[in-house]
Amino acid sequence: MHWPIHRRRLIHSHHLIAALVAFGAVVVLGIVPPMAYAANEVIYILHVSSFQSEANAETDVQRLMDQGHSAFLNPETISGRKWFRVYLGIFTDASSARDTGALLKAEGIISYFNPLMMSRIGSPDGGKRNIARADTVIHQQEPSSNGPAQSSMRKIEDTRSISQEETGIARPAGKPKEIQPRTEDPRALEMDFRGQISAWSIESRDRGSWWNNSGLRYIPQLSVKKPLGALSFVDLEVSANGFAAYESSNQDRDPELELYRLKLRYATPQTETRIGLQKLNFGPALLLRPLKWFDRLDPRDPLQLTEGVYGLRFKYDAGNNASVWFWALYGNEDLKGYESFPTSEDTAEAGLRIQYPVPRGEIAATFHSRQVDASTFHLKDFRENRFAFDARLDIGIGLWVESMLQHQDASMLPYQWQKMITIGADYTFGIGSGLYLLAEHMTTAVSEEAFQWDEDIQVSAFLLSYTLGFFDSLSAIGTYSWDLKKYGQYLSWQRTYDNLVLQVSAFHYPQSSGGALGGNQTTLGAGYGGQLMVIYNH
Numbered sequence: 001m002h003w004p005i006h007r008r009r010l011i012h013s014h015h016l017i018a019a020l021v022a023f024g025a026v027v028v029l030g031i032v033p034p035m036a037y038a039a040n041e042v043i044y045i046l047h048v049s050s051f052q053s054e055a056n057a058e059t060d061v062q063r064l065m066d067q068g069h070s071a072f073l074n075p076e077t078i079s080g081r082k083w084f085r086v087y088l089g090i091f092t093d094a095s096s097a098r099d100t101g102a103l104l105k106a107e108g109i110i111s112y113f114n115p116l117m118m119s120r121i122g123s124p125d126g127g128k129r130n131i132a133r134a135d136t137v138i139h140q141q142e143p144s145s146n147g148p149a150q151s152s153m154r155k156i157e158d159t160r161s162i163s164q165e166e167t168g169i170a171r172p173a174g175k176p177k178e179i180q181p182r183t184e185d186p187r188a189l190e191m192d193f194r195g196q197i198s199a200w201s202i203e204s205r206d207r208g209s210w211w212n213n214s215g216l217r218y219i220p221q222l223s224v225k226k227p228l229g230a231l232s233f234v235d236l237e238v239s240a241n242g243f244a245a246y247e248s249s250n251q252d253r254d255p256e257l258e259l260y261r262l263k264l265r266y267a268t269p270q271t272e273t274r275i276g277l278q279k280l281n282f283g284p285a286l287l288l289r290p291l292k293w294f295d296r297l298d299p300r301d302p303l304q305l306t307e308g309v310y311g312l313r314f315k316y317d318a319g320n321n322a323s324v325w326f327w328a329l330y331g332n333e334d335l336k337g338y339e340s341f342p343t344s345e346d347t348a349e350a351g352l353r354i355q356y357p358v359p360r361g362e363i364a365a366t367f368h369s370r371q372v373d374a375s376t377f378h379l380k381d382f383r384e385n386r387f388a389f390d391a392r393l394d395i396g397i398g399l400w401v402e403s404m405l406q407h408q409d410a411s412m413l414p415y416q417w418q419k420m421i422t423i424g425a426d427y428t429f430g431i432g433s434g435l436y437l438l439a440e441h442m443t444t445a446v447s448e449e450a451f452q453w454d455e456d457i458q459v460s461a462f463l464l465s466y467t468l469g470f471f472d473s474l475s476a477i478g479t480y481s482w483d484l485k486k487y488g489q490y491l492s493w494q495r496t497y498d499n500l501v502l503q504v505s506a507f508h509y510p511q512s513s514g515g516a517l518g519g520n521q522t523t524l525g526a527g528y529g530g531q532l533m534v535i536y537n538h
Contacts (some may be wrong), residue, residue, distance in 0.1 A: 044097040045089030047114045051498050057084035094428035095398045111537040112496050117434040187227045195220040198535045206527030215245030232268040272315045277308040284392040284400035287461040288442035290420035292337045302503050325353035344373040344381050361393035382410035398426040415446035438463040458482035471495050486510040501535040
């Protein structure tokens with residue numbers, strides 16, 4: 001595979017190797033600066049939904065508890081109107097809260113989340129930092145596992161119940177209400193039907209012309225769950241993606257209806273087995289992802305849509321938070337992730353991932369192999385192997401590395417080896433409700449040999465997000481191509497009600513460029529323009 005890469009080398013291989021060695025020493029040896037040993041003076045919860053009906057809020061809490069999550073509701077009065085807000089938690093850091101929210105949203109368990117930061121009474125700084133203060137102490141009960149489905153690179157401390165003293169929680173005013181577990185037959189068949197309706201309009205200017213893309217999308221989802229005991233269950237998820245779109249460049253486009261997910265899952269306290277059309281992704285990077293092998297998630301997409309893959313995935317979670325993944329895929333001839341060549345028809349592809357906890361973080365190694373169909377380029381099919389290493393470390397700030405080495409066994413290609421590495425960091429500043437900053441830098445290189453460095457490209461990106469009260473959030477994403485010397489900017493404002501989300505965004509990217517973030521659900525990433533999107537969840 002030949003990449004259009006300039007021969008201008010900005011970061012040499014030995015510099016990156018030195019950085020990786022230093023990072024690995026920090027991860028494996030647990031070397032942390034003194035600040036990491038300070039007392040945990042803040043905690044986090046996730047706001048996931050709001051209702052004006054207490055009964056609806058209780059139903060949502062019960063649904064989340066039935067799935068093994070720590071959920072509670074809190075009555076609050078805002079601008080003279082009473083709301084019943086649903087929360088998940090507690091979490092020890094912003095990264096854990098944000099990662100868990102993103103994971104649950106990607107799984108379709110929640111449609112919205114907003115991390116809230118609070119300080120404990122008696123914190124070392126005496127509550128002097130400019131953060132949302134808690135009026136009382138939140139006590140953590142006996143920790144318990146949420147099962148293999150809730151594992152992520154950033155581990156969390158979770159609870160199944162939260163008690164409170166006197167007046168309740170921080171910014172939410174009032175007393176959290178405890179919901180009692182269901183008393184009916186624990187092995188009864190459970191069914192749930194929900195859906196998401198979204199409408200969008202994008203107006204952009206690229207190559208001297210104005211372009212419009214507008215449409216309507218509906219994603220219905222049916223879930224059926226059968227508990228097999230106190231700690232195991234089988235469930236089935238079926239969803240479709242139906243949409244109709246107008247494009248000024250293609251006015252004859254017909255409405256489409258396609259299968260979105262068809263997944264059968266068997267889960268026990270330590271294992272999870274999935275078979276069918278499902279999403280498969282992993283790795284700590286958010287914006288620039290060398291491990292974007294099977295999905296095309298776009299961080300700018302409020303729907304977080306991505307095609308699934310057909311296959312079997314097995315995951316085993318050990319008692320020490322270590323985990324082993326295995327997958328076998330079949331029938332996925334379309335391009336996935338960063339692929340430039342599709343998988344050969346009627347061939348299987350398989351992979352393995354091992355995650356292991358280390359002091360203050362986690363490391364992982366991943367392998368995947370497939371047979372590539374190169375007939376479009378009048379080449380013979382060949383074998384492609386990918387090797388990856390990633391690590392996440394929380395030392396007050398979050399640090400991570402995500403890297404990939406790919407070999408394509410095809411002598412007719414100009415370069416058989418490709419390397420991708422991303423180094424990133426994130427931190428939540430104690431400003432108002434918490435200003436979240438994430439930054440990543442990715443290097444992509446190709447060469448004729450595994451450890452050579454012939455040609456490379458460099459891209460940097462950042463994400464800023466800030467919450468205004470309970471309804472509004474602001475975010476900004478910026479990218480910079482060091483080779484092209486071009487910037488990309490994306491700004492968005494989002495307002496969230498009970499089941500309704502309104503988002504307005506503006507973007508500016510180098511003309512006729514898809515940008516560094518990828519994505520395949522909208523036409524963002526070409527020229528400049530704006531998008532209006534309305535989302536309704538039922």
